[in-house]
Amino acid sequence: MNLKKLDAFIMVVEKNSFSDAAAALKSSQPSVSLKIKSLEDELGFELLDRGTAVIRPTSAGMLVYSAAKDMKNRWKTLEDELGEFHGTLTGTLTIGASTIPGTYLLPGWIKKFRNLFPKVDVKIDIGDSKKVLDHLQNHQIDAGIIGMKVDSRLLTSKSIASDSLVLVTPVGHPLTLAESPDFPQIQQYDFVLREEGSGTRKMMEHYLVEKGLLLDDLNVAVLIGSTESVIAAVEAGLGISFVSRLAAMPAVKAGRISIIDSFAPYEREFYLVTHTDAENRPLIKQFTDAVIAPSLQDERFL
Structure with a gap:
């Protein structure tokens, strides 16, 4: 069995498109089509329903898809174990992460991991939590780091770091000079916020509700698409904001x-x-052990 044929089939099923699968595999659409046609000829079944606008697997295709995912996972495990058998860990570890841990925590963890296992290549995929989970469930990444615990029998979640949402202001802002400001005072000032849908903004909305306020109670002056841009806007005096302490x-x-x-x-x-x-x-276990090792605990609360 040619694993590249399975890769092509898996990707077409997950992308529902030959062209998107070819782009993800950095291949050509004709090449992907030929691999899947060869796989169908080898197995003696049509695996894809090509008669609809969206390409979907046939009943036989669903069986092959499930088996192909299992085979790919077993093959990766075998590669890891063979590396350990030779006394070294090799291969590629792909990690998905939401913006805050991916930007402020993951680089340090990967440096420590690669100090231990320099022959392992690491790829990082930054996106929102939903994207990370989608990629993980589709086996497009090996592990994810996100700001939510997942309740699923198919996925395992381990707490690895803490963060907090804090109110930031320009230097010398009136709130910094008040001895004991009341929380409702924040309504007096302009706010700089992340765009709708961001994890930080959702956290802020929950926090406001706990304090008896709503987002509509704030004077929103500017909406910005990244945390770093929010911090720069606060520094420039455009308003105050809630952001990750990290x-x-x-x-x-x-x-x-x-x-x-x-x-x-x-x-x-x-x-x-x-x-x-x-x-x-082995690759995932060693990375997990490195991330939650006692020597890293102090860095969990930067």
């Missing part, structure tokens, strides 16, 4: 912005999510 600390240490510590932060956890049937793969 993201805010470099700017605070550089004297660019201030944190209002008199307001209790809104805590959250980050989780390492893996497939239940793949968590014992």
Whole structure:
């Protein structure tokens, strides 16, 4: 069995498109079509229903798809175990992460991991939590790091780091000068916010509700698409905002912005999510052990 044929078939099923599958595989559409036609000839079944606008697997195709995913996972495990058999770990580890852990935590963890296993190549895929989970469930990545615990028998979640949502202001802002500001005072000032749908904004909305306020109670002056841009806007005096402490600390240490510590932060956890049937793969297990090793615990609360 040619694994490249299985790769092509799996990708077409997951993308519902020959052209999108070819792009993901960095191949040509005719090449992908030929691989799948060869696979169908080899197995003696039509695997794809090509008579509809969206390409879907046939009943036989669904069986092959499930088996192909299992074979790919077993092959990856075998490659890992053979590497350990020779006394070294090799291969490629693909990690998906949401923006905050992917930007502020993951690079340090990967550096420590590669210090231990320098022959392992690591790929990082940054996206929102939904994208990370979709890619994980489709076996497009090996592990995910997101800000939510997943309740699924197919996926395993392990808490690996903490963060908090904090109020940041320009240096010298009136809130920094008040001895004990009341939370409702934030309604007096312009706000800079992340765009709708961002994880940080959703956290902020939950936090406001706990404090008896709604988003509509704030004077929203600017909507921005990234946390770094929000911090730069706050520094420029466009308003105040709630952001991740992990993201805010470099700017605070550089004297660019201030944190209002008199307001209790809104805590959250980050989780390492893996497939239940793949968590014992040597590559994934070693990365998990490196991330949650005792020597890293102090860095979990930057």
